[in-house]
Amino acid sequence: MATGWGSLLQDEQQLEELARQAVDRALAEGVLLRTSQEPSSSDVSFILMHRIPSVNGSQFSFPLLMAILVVSYAPFTLFPSLVPSALLEQAYAVQMDFNLLVDAVSQNAAFLEQTLSSTIKRDNFTAHLFDIHKQVLKEGIAQTVFLGLNRSDYMFQRNADGSAALKQIEINTISASFGGLASRTPAVHRHVLNVLGKTKEAAKILSNNPSKGLAMGIAKAWELYGSANARVLLIAQEKERNIFDQRAIENELLARNIHVIRRKFEDVSEKGSLDQDRRLFMDDQEVAVVYFRDGYMPSHYSLQNWGARLLLERSCAVKCPDIATQLAGTKKVQQELSRSGMLEVLLPGQPEAVARLRATFAGLYSLDMGEEGDQAITEAIAAPSCFVLKPQREGGGRERHL
Amino acid sequence: MATGWGSLLQDEQQLEELARQAVDRALAEGVLLRTSQEPSSSDVSFILMHRIPSVNGSQFSFPLLMAILVVSYAPFTLFPSLVPSALLEQAYAVQMDFNLLVDAVSQNAAFLEQTLSSTIKRDNFTAHLFDIHKQVLKEGIAQTVFLGLNRSDYMFQRNADGSAALKQIEINTISASFGGLASRTPAVHRHVLNVLGKTKEAAKILSNNPSKGLAMGIAKAWELYGSANARVLLIAQEKERNIFDQRAIENELLARNIHVIRRKFEDVSEKGSLDQDRRLFMDDQEVAVVYFRDGYMPSHYSLQNWGARLLLERSCAVKCPDIATQLAGTKKVQQELSRSGMLEVLLPGQPEAVARLRATFAGLYSLDMGEEGDQAITEAIAAPSCFVLKPQREGGGRERHL
Numbered sequence: 133m134a135t136g137w138g139s140l141l142q143d144e145q146q147l148e149e150l151a152r153q154a155v156d157r158a159l160a161e162g163v164l165l166r167t168s169q170e171p172s173s174s175d176v177s178f179i180l181m182h183r184i185p186s187v188n189g190s191q192f193s194f195p196l197l198m199a200i201l202v203v204s205y206a207p208f209t210l211f212p213s214l215v216p217s218a219l220l221e222q223a224y225a226v227q228m229d230f231n232l233l234v235d236a237v238s239q240n241a242a243f244l245e246q247t248l249s250s251t252i253k254r255d256n257f258t259a260h261l262f263d264i265h266k267q268v269l270k271e272g273i274a275q276t277v278f279l280g281l282n283r284s285d286y287m288f289q290r291n292a293d294g295s296a297a298l299k300q301i302e303i304n305t306i307s308a309s310f311g312g313l314a315s316r317t318p319a320v321h322r323h324v325l326n327v328l329g330k331t332k333e334a335a336k337i338l339s340n341n342p343s344k345g346l347a348m349g350i351a352k353a354w355e356l357y358g359s360a361n362a363r364v365l366l367i368a369q370e371k372e373r374n375i376f377d378q379r380a381i382e383n384e385l386l387a388r389n390i391h392v393i394r395r396k397f398e399d400v401s402e403k404g405s406l407d408q409d410r411r412l413f414m415d416d417q418e419v420a421v422v423y424f425r426d427g428y429m430p431s432h433y434s435l436q437n438w439g440a441r442l443l444l445e446r447s448c449a450v451k452c453p454d455i456a457t458q459l460a461g462t463k464k465v466q467q468e469l470s471r472s473g474m475l476e477v478l479l480p481g482q483p484e485a486v487a488r489l490r491a492t493f494a495g496l497y498s499l500d501m502g503e504e505g506d507q508a509i510t511e512a513i514a515a516p517s518c519f520v521l522k523p524q525r526e527g528g529g530r531e532r533h534l
Numbered sequence: 535m536a537t538g539w540g541s542l543l544q545d546e547q548q549l550e551e552l553a554r555q556a557v558d559r560a561l562a563e564g565v566l567l568r569t570s571q572e573p574s575s576s577d578v579s580f581i582l583m584h585r586i587p588s589v590n591g592s593q594f595s596f597p598l599l600m601a602i603l604v605v606s607y608a609p610f611t612l613f614p615s616l617v618p619s620a621l622l623e624q625a626y627a628v629q630m631d632f633n634l635l636v637d638a639v640s641q642n643a644a645f646l647e648q649t650l651s652s653t654i655k656r657d658n659f660t661a662h663l664f665d666i667h668k669q670v671l672k673e674g675i676a677q678t679v680f681l682g683l684n685r686s687d688y689m690f691q692r693n694a695d696g697s698a699a700l701k702q703i704e705i706n707t708i709s710a711s712f713g714g715l716a717s718r719t720p721a722v723h724r725h726v727l728n729v730l731g732k733t734k735e736a737a738k739i740l741s742n743n744p745s746k747g748l749a750m751g752i753a754k755a756w757e758l759y760g761s762a763n764a765r766v767l768l769i770a771q772e773k774e775r776n777i778f779d780q781r782a783i784e785n786e787l788l789a790r791n792i793h794v795i796r797r798k799f800e801d802v803s804e805k806g807s808l809d810q811d812r813r814l815f816m817d818d819q820e821v822a823v824v825y826f827r828d829g830y831m832p833s834h835y836s837l838q839n840w841g842a843r844l845l846l847e848r849s850c851a852v853k854c855p856d857i858a859t860q861l862a863g864t865k866k867v868q869q870e871l872s873r874s875g876m877l878e879v880l881l882p883g884q885p886e887a888v889a890r891l892r893a894t895f896a897g898l899y900s901l902d903m904g905e906e907g908d909q910a911i912t913e914a915i916a917a918p919s920c921f922v923l924k925p926q927r928e929g930g931g932r933e934r935h936l
Binding site (some may be wrong): 141147151154155156157158159160161162164167195196197201202204205207208210240300323326327329331375376378379383387388389391406 | 543549553556557558559560561562563566569588597598599603604605606607610613624679708725728729731733776777778781782784789790791
């Protein structure tokens, strides 16, 4: 949107006023981050109890919340970015193909083993994930409902003829974030354009409610699990600055009367258990869905946490994602998918889906030691990629009922 | 709501979890206050300019907002308060009577002069307001459209028979606040009850959108003023912690394509002017409505600010409120209204309105020096009032087109 509005960017006073308005609107709309100084609200000293007489004469306690817990806004651009509608439609259309592809990969144990064999030798993290994957396969998978919430990240590539093309940077199959905050940014960008008197342009900004879409996926998995009193267990980090992004999904679930309990891996170690049917319980509450917002990086795991992850994976609760789907999202797998003929093997008899997928491939290069990796590194040094716009779209929920 | 839920208040762990959920929901819904450390966002060092290549090849600047401006939540009760529906209906019904009464008082120069004569002798602030009032009357009132946004504050009185009665504590005729934040608290209280599984009770919490009602009053005044490009001038304090309450109204106006400019009295002194028709201009922009969120306390006025207030009052812009309406809201006037026979004088031929109003009078006592004042002080010392629940209701906008 900024392109062609050059004069706007010259008027510093107006930019400052716009920034003030935008920041206040972002705060009011809940585009929030906890500050790095104060990333946890576990301090409950903010509860003050007041004893006051009630209308009917009895004294009662009266919890009044009034201490300081400070938050700030999540970084955002002052102006929205122009997205060619054809590319947006293309991204929507190809998302189901990506979801089915991730699903196919996650079910193809031979492909995962072969693809990740070199990674496992060097990378302890992937090796640990793979160990759990194999253990669960050996024992037999108790889980019967699968849920993937995948986010595809795209860039626009400028072609030689000046046209733009949609290129996928990566797909996130675990803890894909910012669906909650992204639900609230259209209101902020509309506000900025309305302040400028650009009401027509403001009206063109599409609404986007990925937090509702994500919650509907979780709600469907919860429903298919089929236990009215079971909870959704959100695996959270101890210090989570991005909690408001997660709360947006929790709020959507609560509105459907589905209760979410937030716990750390450590809590699972201490209070999680399986019954003889491998149903998962936390604090004596049955868990229908485990939603990971932790556990996607090596630093997230102590030995104890690996034990907790294994317990969760062994259970019949719907994991979002199950460990095979997490492995399907590794860079090494994404690189393998771009090899000639590979999509045809994984999605047999679906040439149209294969063509749609391949059109978005930007080319991922192996950095493995060996001939292929060496060549990729040489090419990268010779012609570094330019820095381009990187908008993000949420993929919808996906359910597979086996 | 807390009454009868005693067991809830005994379970500290549950209360802590509820408090965490409630605080996060309040923050996400925009129930915000600036912190006392950082009450102004005038620091614009948060604008970072990034130069990046665009899709079409030109370089452009890309304002990205990402510095820290911290806010916190406004104090709120963890649970909603039970309000007997009959009392709520009574408060709604009597609000129009109060609005008409305030309007009648503001137009009754003789009543105001007589009532405030003793106050003016002792109280510089009221004397200053009254001076401006008289000056404007003498010159002739240029303003033709009047807008009052009044807030009545009530308590429930416990009668001897155990029943509850609605008693008005005071009416605010200038800068009545918390309409914006109150619009967002029902969602917080519903959340708390839903977390407790009390979905039926949660569904009973009424929605309340006073910020929309207040904005509609201002929009109507703006429309009656009748100049398509004129602005609403919000007179703001330099350090305003409660800005999000005000922004909620601004946002409602912007959604109707009515632009609000926030300025201080000092700005009015420097850049405000009247043309020969006493139309008000700020920075060369015509002002249709002046909405005061400042100017209601002695500390808000320097000599320069009194000059700015006079300028505003002399203009034909719709003041919300005009200075006579501000005077109509003084404690001394409210006390005078409770004198026997006074309502009948001010609202002749309206015995039903008078009865409705009088039923809500709690009794206001003069603290003037003299016989009446002395007696009030003696009575207060002998029988101090007990501390009771004090819920607030917003009065709707009121327009008078002369």
